[in-house]
Amino acid sequence: MSDFVHLLPPYRPHAALSDAERIAWIRADRWLDLDQARLALARLEDLLAYPPRDRMPCLLLYGDTGMGKTKIIRKFLRDHPACFDKGTGVTTMPVVAMQMPAEPVERDVYSELLAALGVPGPLDGAAHRQKEICRSLLRSMGARMLIIDEIHAMLAGSFRQQRIFLNVIRFLANDLRVPLVCAGTDLARQALLTDPQLAERFEALHLRRWTNNGHLTQLLASLATILPLRRPSALETTAIRKRVLELTDGVTVRIFRLIETVAVEAIRSGVECINPDSFDTEELVLPLVAMTRAAERGLQRRGVG
Numbered sequence: 374m375s376d377f378v379h380l381l382p383p384y385r386p387h388a389a390l391s392d393a394e395r396i397a398w399i400r401a402d403r404w405l406d407l408d409q410a411r412l413a414l415a416r417l418e419d420l421l422a423y424p425p426r427d428r429m430p431c432l433l434l435y436g437d438t439g440m441g442k443t444k445i446i447r448k449f450l451r452d453h454p455a456c457f458d459k460g461t462g463v464t465t466m467p468v469v470a471m472q473m474p475a476e477p478v479e480r481d482v483y484s485e486l487l488a489a490l491g492v493p494g495p496l497d498g499a500a501h502r503q504k505e506i507c508r509s510l511l512r513s514m515g516a517r518m519l520i521i522d523e524i525h526a527m528l529a530g531s532f533r534q535q536r537i538f539l540n541v542i543r544f545l546a547n548d549l550r551v552p553l554v555c556a557g558t559d560l561a562r563q564a565l566l567t568d569p570q571l572a573e574r575f576e577a578l579h580l581r582r583w584t585n586n587g588h589l590t591q592l593l594a595s596l597a598t599i600l601p602l603r604r605p606s607a608l609e610t611t612a613i614r615k616r617v618l619e620l621t622d623g624v625t626v627r628i629f630r631l632i633e634t635v636a637v638e639a640i641r642s643g644v645e646c647i648n649p650d651s652f653d654t655e656e657l658v659l660p661l662v663a664m665t666r667a668a669e670r671g672l673q674r675r676g677v678g
């Protein structure tokens with residue numbers, strides 16, 4: 374029992390920590406090398422290595438909320454950080470990542486881009502002036518890729534604003550000679566498709582929800598080998614897989630939160646492993662969506678609604 378052979382060797386010492394430390398470990402933010410995420414990162418690497426040419430390829434990374442799009446972008450940024458050269462005083466930023474502004478207003482897009490480039494404070498001046506500054510900064514900082522997250526925020530704008538925003542995207546994609554990567558939900562994909570020229574330029578990569586197949590089995594099996602529980606859990610059994618999908622609809626963030634919740638409960642209760650009963654307790658605090666669905670199912674079972 375003391376050597377925790379059900380865990381991978383680097384994770385065994387964690388199982389010996391105190392309850393509070395183990396719970397903190399379970400809840401900590403970490404990167405997990407999921408199949409789809411790894412594929413997306415490989416695609417990004419490939420684009421980054423693309424030699425400059427007139428029409429650079431562009432990528433749309435799309436998937437439902439909570440599927441890990443922002444997580445992938447953050448990981449890619451960590452792999453390609455900005456670098457300040459003390460000798461020359463020059464900062465190079467191979468990958469520039471920005472968020473969509475709340476409204477798809479051209480000026481705000483450039484302000485966000487300037488913020489991503491580390492330019493402090495809002496800049497005055499017309500949009501075309503900001504555009505010029507962005508363009509020359511991107512060049513002088515050696516940017517080789519521009520990423521825009523939350524691209525679906527453009528749908529918050531009026532039809533006219535959306536058209537203008539698509540023009541901005543088209544300008545960035547054509548003019549910068551760096552690959553443009555956009556991330557967002559499926560609605561973003563549909564919005565990009567309304568512009569034939571952009572539809573032509575963008576390759577789409579879909580982060581799919583988890584289904585009952587080998588990938589999910591592998592994910593659950595590998596979680597069982599890293600969670601600091603003192604007894605072995607058989608997480609990859611058919612019953613547990615089914616239950617996990619029922620409770621999460623296959624959305625990555627919900628799967629992680631669910632497993633996190635049952636693992637913490639396993640520590641608190643002293644059971645020290647996850648088993649089918651872990652998913653059936655009344656105290657299971659789940660994300661709102663899943664709870665609503667569970668309640669609906671309950672009502673249906675009772676013949677209401």
Ligand SMILES: Nc1ncnc2c1ncn2[C@@H]1O[C@H](COP(=O)(O)OP(=O)(O)OP(=O)(O)O)[C@@H](O)[C@H]1O
Nearest residue numbers: 403404405410437438439440441442443444625626
């Ligand atoms: N590869 C991963 N490793 C570890 N945790 C992950 C991974 N992918 C997703 N997650 C978990 O899912 C959560 C949501 O991921 P993220 O914020 O990247 O989703 P998103 O697709 O950007 O959603 P939204 O469309 O709402 O912005 C993360 O905070 C993390 O807890």
Ligand SMILES: [Mg+2]
Nearest residue numbers: 442443444522
């Ligand atoms: Mg996100």
